[in-house]
Amino acid sequence: MAHVPASERRPQLVRAAIDLMTREGVGAGSTRAIAAELGVAQATVHYTFGTKKDLYRAVVEELTAQVVCQVAAAAPDHGPFAEQVRTLGYALWQALTSAPDRFALCQELTSLSLRDPELREIMRELQYDLERTATGMITSLAEQHGVELAMPAEQVAPLFLAGIDGLMTRYLVLRQDGQDPGEETLPLLDALVNGVMSVCLGV
Amino acid sequence: MAHVPASERRPQLVRAAIDLMTREGVGAGSTRAIAAELGVAQATVHYTFGTKKDLYRAVVEELTAQVVCQVAAAAPDHGPFAEQVRTLGYALWQALTSAPDRFALCQELTSLSLRDPELREIMRELQYDLERTATGMITSLAEQHGVELAMPAEQVAPLFLAGIDGLMTRYLVLRQDGQDPGEETLPLLDALVNGVMSVCLGV
Numbered sequence: 001m002a003h004v005p006a007s008e009r010r011p012q013l014v015r016a017a018i019d020l021m022t023r024e025g026v027g028a029g030s031t032r033a034i035a036a037e038l039g040v041a042q043a044t045v046h047y048t049f050g051t052k053k054d055l056y057r058a059v060v061e062e063l064t065a066q067v068v069c070q071v072a073a074a075a076p077d078h079g080p081f082a083e084q085v086r087t088l089g090y091a092l093w094q095a096l097t098s099a100p101d102r103f104a105l106c107q108e109l110t111s112l113s114l115r116d117p118e119l120r121e122i123m124r125e126l127q128y129d130l131e132r133t134a135t136g137m138i139t140s141l142a143e144q145h146g147v148e149l150a151m152p153a154e155q156v157a158p159l160f161l162a163g164i165d166g167l168m169t170r171y172l173v174l175r176q177d178g179q180d181p182g183e184e185t186l187p188l189l190d191a192l193v194n195g196v197m198s199v200c201l202g203v
Numbered sequence: 204m205a206h207v208p209a210s211e212r213r214p215q216l217v218r219a220a221i222d223l224m225t226r227e228g229v230g231a232g233s234t235r236a237i238a239a240e241l242g243v244a245q246a247t248v249h250y251t252f253g254t255k256k257d258l259y260r261a262v263v264e265e266l267t268a269q270v271v272c273q274v275a276a277a278a279p280d281h282g283p284f285a286e287q288v289r290t291l292g293y294a295l296w297q298a299l300t301s302a303p304d305r306f307a308l309c310q311e312l313t314s315l316s317l318r319d320p321e322l323r324e325i326m327r328e329l330q331y332d333l334e335r336t337a338t339g340m341i342t343s344l345a346e347q348h349g350v351e352l353a354m355p356a357e358q359v360a361p362l363f364l365a366g367i368d369g370l371m372t373r374y375l376v377l378r379q380d381g382q383d384p385g386e387e388t389l390p391l392l393d394a395l396v397n398g399v400m401s402v403c404l405g406v
Binding site: 112113164172191 | 228307311313315317323327354359362365366367370375390394397399402
C-alpha cells in the first residue's frame with residue numbers, strides 16, 4: 001500500500017470513525033473496526049491515535065467543527081441585530097437537523113461521558129469551546145450594532161445552546177419512520193430565539 | 204421465602220432496577236442482576252415483567268413520577284402568575300439536581316432509545332406525558348390568574364422542558380469531583396424562566 005502521510009491519514013481515519021460510529025454506535029468503534037472501515041492496518045489506527053481518548057477527542061472536534069463551520073458560513077453581514085441572531089439560530093438548527101444521526105452520536109458520547117471521567121473531560125472542553133464560539137458571535141454582533149446586552153454574552157450563549165440541545169433531543173426522540181417532527185418544532189425554535197432575545201435586550 | 208403479592212413485588216423490583224442501573228448503567232440491568240439486587244429468584248423478574256420493554260417502561264414511569272410528584276408538591280397556591288411559574292421551574296430544577304444520577308440514567312435511556320425503536324416508543328410516550336402534565340400546570344395557572352397566553356400552553360411546555368433538559372445535560376457534563384456547577388447555572392435557569400415568561404406573555 002502506498003505510504004500516506006499522517007497529515008492525510010488522520011482526517012481519513014476520523015471520518016471513517018465518524019461514519020462507523022454514526023451507523024453502528026460508539027461501542028462499534030473499535031480500532032479494528034475503524035481500520036477495516038478505511039481498509040488500513042489496525043496498527044495504523046494505533047499509530048495515528050495513541051489512545052482511545054485521542055480518537056474520541058478528534059471525533060468530537062470534527063463533529064463540532066462541521067457544525068460551527070456551517071453556522072459561520074450562514075452568518076449574515078447586515079440587517080438588524082435581532083434578525084442576525086435569528087439567522088444564526090436557524091443556521092445552527094439547520095446544521096443539526098440536516099445530519100440528525102451525527103447529533104445522535106454526540107448524544108451517545110455525552111451519555112457515555114457521564115460514566116467515563118476521561119471522556120467527560122473531552123465533552124466538558126467541547127462544551128466550553130462551543131460556548132466561547134457562541135459568546136464571540138453574540139458579542140461581535142452586539143458591538144457591530146451598538147447593542148448593550150442586558151445579560152452578559154457569556155450567559156446568553158450557554159442558555160441558547162442548552163435550548164437548542166434540548167429541542168434537538170426532543171426532535172430525535174419524537175422522530176418516527178416517515179414522520180419529521182421538524183415542522184412542529186419550528187414554532188418552538190422561534191420562541192426560543194424570541195425568549196433569548198428578550199433576555200438579551202432586557203425587555 | 205414468604206409469598207409477596209405482585210402489587211408489592213413490582214414496585215420493589217422497579218426500585219431495585221433503578222438503584223442498580225443508576226449505579227452501574229443501563230447495560231448492567233439484566234434480569235439476573237436485578238433479581239440479585241433484591242435477593243429474589245430470576246424467574247420473579249420474568250414473571251413480574253414479561254419483557255425487557257415492560258421493565259424499561261416501569262423504570263421510566265417511576266423516575267418521571269418521582270419528579271412530577273416533587274414539582275406538584277412545591278406548587279404554590281397563591282402569588283402572581285410569573286412568581287408561581289418561577290416556583291414551578293425552580294422546583295423542577297431542584298428535583299433534578301437533588302438526584303443528578305437519576306437524570307443521568309434518563310439521559311442514558313434516551314441515548315439508547317435512538318438506536319432501539321421499542322425503547323424510543325417508550326421515551327416518546329414519556330415525552331408526550333411530561334408535556335401534557337406541564338401544559339396542564341401552565342394552563343391551570345393562567346386560568347386562575349385570568350392571564351391570556353400569547354403562545355399556546357402546548358408550546359410553552361415543551362419549550363420550557365427542552366430548556367431545562369439542555370441545562371441539566373450541561374450541568375452533568377460540567378460536573379467535576381468537588382465542583383458543583385449548580386451555582387453558575389442559576390442565572391441561566393433564571394434567564395430561561397424570564398425568557399419563557401416573556402414569550403408566554405408576549406412582551
